[in-house]
Amino acid sequence: MRISRLDLLSYGKFTDKTIALPRAAKDFHLLVGPNEAGKSTLRNAIQDLLFGIETRSPFNFLHPYNEMRLGSLIEHETNLLDFIRSKGRNRTLQAKDGAILSDDALSSYLGQIDRIFFEQMYGLDHERLVHGGDEILSAANDIGRILFQAASGIGSLGDIRDKLENEADKLWAKNSSKSREYYIAKSQFEQAETALKNAVVRTKEWQEASSTVDLIDVNLSKLREEYATLEQERVKLERIRRVAPILTTLVEFERNVMELGEIHTLPEDAAQRLDQAESILANAMHSQKLFEEQALKLQEQIENLHPNIAMLKRKEDIESLSDQRQLLRNHERDIEHRKIEIKSFWQVIELSTKELGWPTEDEAQVNQLIPSSLIRSTISSLIRQNDSLKQKFSNTEDALSKQQDEINNIDHEITGLSVNEYQPTLVTSLSTARSLGDTPSQKERNQAQIKRLSKNLGTIRLELGAWDRDVNQLKTINLPTPDETTDLINRYNELNSKSVTFKERITQANSDLKLLELEIKQYQKTHQLVTLIEVQHARGCRDQTWQAIKTGDKPIAAAASSYEQEIDIADTLSDQRHDKAKEESELLSKANRLEQLQLTIDDLKTQQEVNEQDLNGFIAQWNDCMQGIGLPGMGLLKVNHWRQVRDQVINADAELVEAQTANDALLQKITYAEASLAEALSLTHLGEGQEELSTLIQLADEMVASVTRTQEQRKNLEKQKTRAEDKLPEIRNLLAQAKTALEHHEANLKINLELAHLHPDLEIGAIEKALGLMETMDKNLEKIRDTRANRIDMMQSALDDFTKNAKELALDISPDFANDKPEQISLLLSEYLKKALSEDQGLSRLKTELESALKKVSDAKNNISDAQASLEPLLHICGAINKDELRVAVQNSDRMRKIAGDIDHALKQLLQTGDGLNREALRSEFEAVEFDTIESRLVEINAEINRVVEQQNQLSGELNSARQALAKIAGQDEAARAESQRQEALAGMANAAERFIKVFVAAKMLRWAIERYREKKQGPMLSKASEIFCGLTINSFNRLVVDHDSEPPRLSGQRSTGQYVSIEGMSDGTRDQLYLALRLAALEMHLEKTPPIPFIADDLFINYDNDRAKAGLEALAKLSEQTQVIFLSHHDHMVPMAQSVFGSGMNIVNLS
Secondary structure, three states: OEEEEEEEEEEOOEEEEEEEOOOOOOOEEEEEOOOOOOHHHHHHHHHHHHHOOOOOOOOOOOOOHHHOEEEEEEEEOOEEEEEEEEOOOOOOEEEOOOOEOOOOOOHHHHOOOOHHHHHHHHEEEHHHHHHHHHHHHHOOOOHHHHHHHHHHOOOOHHHHHHHHHHHHHHHOOOOOOOOOHHHHHHHHHHHHHHHHHHHOOOOHHHHHHHHHHHHHHHHHHHHHHHHHHHHHHHHHHHHHHHHHHHHHHHHHHHHHHHHHOOOOOOOOOHHHHHHHHHHHHHHHHHHHHHHHHHHHHHHHHHHOOOOOHHHHHOHHHHHHHHHHHHHHOOHHHHHHHHHHHHHHHHHHHHHHHHHHOOOOOOHHHHHHHOOOHHHHHHHHHHHHHHHHHHHHHHHHHHHHHHHHHHHHHHHHHHHHOOOOOOOHHHHHHHHHHHHOOOHHHHHHHHHHHHHHHHHHHHHHHHOOHHHOOOHHHHHHOOOOOHHHHHHHHHHHHHHHHHHHHHHHHHHHHHHHHHHHHHHHHHHHHHHOOOOHHHHHHHHHHHHHHHHHHHHOOOOHHHHHHHHHHHHHHHHHHHHHHHHOHHHHHHHHHHHHHHHHHHHHHHHHHHHHHHHHHHHHHHHHHHHHHHHHOOOOOOOHHHHHHHHHHHHHHHHHHHHHHHHHHHHHHHHHHHHHHHHHHHHHHHOOOOOOOOOOHHHHHHHHHHHHHHHHHHHHHHHHHHHHHHHHHHHHHHHHHHHHHHHHHHHHHHHHHHHHHHHOOOOOOOOHHHHHHHHHHHHHHHHHHHHHHHHHHHHHHHHHHHHHHHHHHHHHHHHHHOHHHOOOOHHHHHHHHHHHHHHHHHHHHHHHHHHHHHHHHHHHHHHHHHHHHHHHHHHHHHHHHHOOOOHHHHHHHHHHHHHHHHHHHHHHHHHHHHHHHOOOOOHHHHHHHHHOOOHHHHHHHHHHHHHHHHHHHHHHHHHHHHHHHHHHHHHOOOOOHHHHHHHHHHHHHHHHHHHHHHHHHHHHHHHHHHHHHHHHHHHHHHHHHHHHHHHHHHHHOOOOEEEEEEEOOOOOOEEEEEEOOOOEEEOOOOOHHHHHHHHHHHHHHHHHHHHOOOOOOOEEEEOOOOOOOHHHHHHHHHHHHHHOOOOOEEEEEOOOOHHHHHHHHHOOOOEEEEOO
16 A cells, blocks of 8 residues: 555644655655644644544644544555545545545455554654664564564564563462562451451351351362363364374375485475486587588588689789770770761751851861850850840839839828817726726626625524524624533533433333342242241240240140140241241342342432432533523534534625625615716717716727727828838839840840850841850860760770780780680689689688588587586485486485475464474373374363353352351351452452463563564565665674574674674664664565555654765665555655655655
């Protein structure tokens, strides 16, 4: 889970503050601000956002509790949740659209994490960092405690454990002590027992009751011992049944190990290395044989090749001659073609000279008559300029005429414009009126708003009910504050709740009383008990009859029969009462309970009356308060709602007054604007009789627009006339220049025509034709000269060189065909060279292939050597002499490794299921019983346990009744006090024993948890912590090491020099860094198994120099690759330092 956005809507000093936390490869965010900028508020805001705003939150100094709000966008994998958190007991989460979310809507994002775990594991500030360093110092001799404290973020574990053990020692120990609570209570118990025996009235009835109690107590103790014995046997048999399969499996595994005998342990990849080596050997041997055969064949082919060395030495000359032959193969034919071309060029020249009337005796004479290219170019230029100069002269004359016409037209337009004027105040009034905007719509909206607000005010006032008042009176009513009201409501609810509780308890007690009375009646009816009164009454009747016989009032004969009957009745009742003493005791117990229940009811009624008086007094006091502030009869539970409605009425009334004031101001502005415009338009006689502001604005707009348009037209026309008049001198000057240029051009043309041997009065078309003929003649003469010099003469020279080179090369290489034609010589030499080159290339190719084959043979031999060498360590370890023996050894090693893993797994299972007993003890238990009888024995034990429990319950009831009967025997006040003291002493002993068990077990569990954590996490956690600690100390320490020889193991740091530094020898700052390294290592390990949760760091590096602070940021950079890190600081210098670690694009939030 990560936080993408945090909204501090109404929390602490913040209002509508949004902090963006965008995702990055390194999810690190630096929040910087000076002291009191709200960093602590922000840290608590994140906790309150995720786990709810605390009941007594201290961040309500700006926003009251009922207005506190936080919002956020959180994400987990592909899930997003945009929500708002408010303060309350439930229903505090809602979506962005206002929908209520369930209270556990964040569970899928947070998992099982609660506020305490989040603060301990995912939060760290400077104070806790320093405290952690101090705790490491105090636990320097216990590495398990160091790791556990750092991993959980919980400090002072040593103090907690010591306090638990000290408290347990104060409660009980094997050695009796007058200062231990258990023995103090035991001494009091013995004293009470002695006092009870001394105070007992030695009557037969009490002795029987006491004997009954002792007998039941003894029997109950025997049953408890029997239960403990049975339970112990049951636990033992259950344990044997659990571990029996594991023990059997272990024996089987160990038997397999014995069967394997002495096995050499080979690496886990030994089989893979052997397979790989065998594959390499097979491939390499095959390659060696293949390439050795190929090398022999290539050697034979090389010996059979003999290229022409002489030809190869003159290779470049032969190839050059061949190239020359290719270039010159068409030269003789081309020479003839060029001579024909020269004749055709001359024919064209002869035709041109005839057309011009020039003589055509020879080429030199014609060349002299053709004028130079400069003269011809000048004449062509003059011809091109002729038409443009004439056109320019004509155009300039037309422009002068048009410009004069334009000036005349502008004067005519200016004369035709009308003259309009308006008052200067019209523009000001119009601007004022237009600034009011759409006044009809505004008046309509204002009226609608006033109507709506008035209706809303009336609707809200209805909720005031009977306590509706004038707004000014409502403002002056001084109600209790919300907090005071809440306290009063709580007080009322408390009194009312007590009243309901008392009624329920009294009702329940009366019900219990009736049930008990009915139970007593049924008991008496069932057991026909004889009371002491009935016995005394029967004896009284008997004594009266006897007294009458003695006095002679009744004769003996007449009274003897009735007297005997009365004696029998009295004796029978007395015997019945004696026989049912137990039932009478039970009945007496029920009577006592009935009396006690009646007393309880009377006490509850008394408390109810007191509570009712308090409640009625509270209500009366509240009614007097409401009467005093002018709200008679308002109930306490209505005050908060009425206050809210009152505030709404006041606010609604203020809005209505504000809307009416704004409407009055608008109407006043409209009236003023209408009057101003009407007055300004009246001077132009346009606005007479008009009252509507919109009509006046329209008339004023038209007036201003008309006058403005006329003025703009006149101004533009005057500018056009000025520009036209300014252009006249320029046009006249251009006309004179055009005329002069035309005359100079005509004279220059005549001069150049004479230089070109042409008549000066020729027409332009004739001149252009003559120039074309001259150009053609000049080009053809140039072509004739170029063809002779650059084509015919050069080709003939190249042919002569080719012939010479062919003869010389033939004489040097093969004089036999030196007299052949040059072309034939070149062809023969090229053919011979081609054959020699083919043979030479074949020889080179074969040599290259031979070299490649020999290299592959060498590579194959090297591969064979490497493969054999790779097996040497394995052969050496197991003492094998070949691969087959090695294969068997590898299989045995792998089998032994698997069996060892199975044994280790079985031992771990044994440790988990063996109730802490070692293997030997478990094996002894297993061997001491017949496994097949365990199930049946467990069934018997469970049946016996159920029997014993049932008997215990029965005897416990009987013991309680016997003790009650003994305690109720008349005349035993001192015995009763002694018994009370005895029971108190027993309770003290039981309490001390119970507390001792809880405290002792807690201390043992804490010690066990610390040691278990050390055993499981020491290796990987210290490995990670060493790397982080090395970076934090800028390599001042290389790693963290554990001294396993000490008890318990001790943690130390090793410097780069090899020196070991104990925790006591480290500086305060280094211990802080050690604690930070352990915390980050534990957090990284925790994140490997659980979804990520943001880590909040608050000014961790406040006392670090720049280098160590940067090292700390680099450690957090690694953590930020696993989870989001939010770092709070009030140091601005952290910004460039963090940018140097995370890059300039990192997310930085300024809280100031």
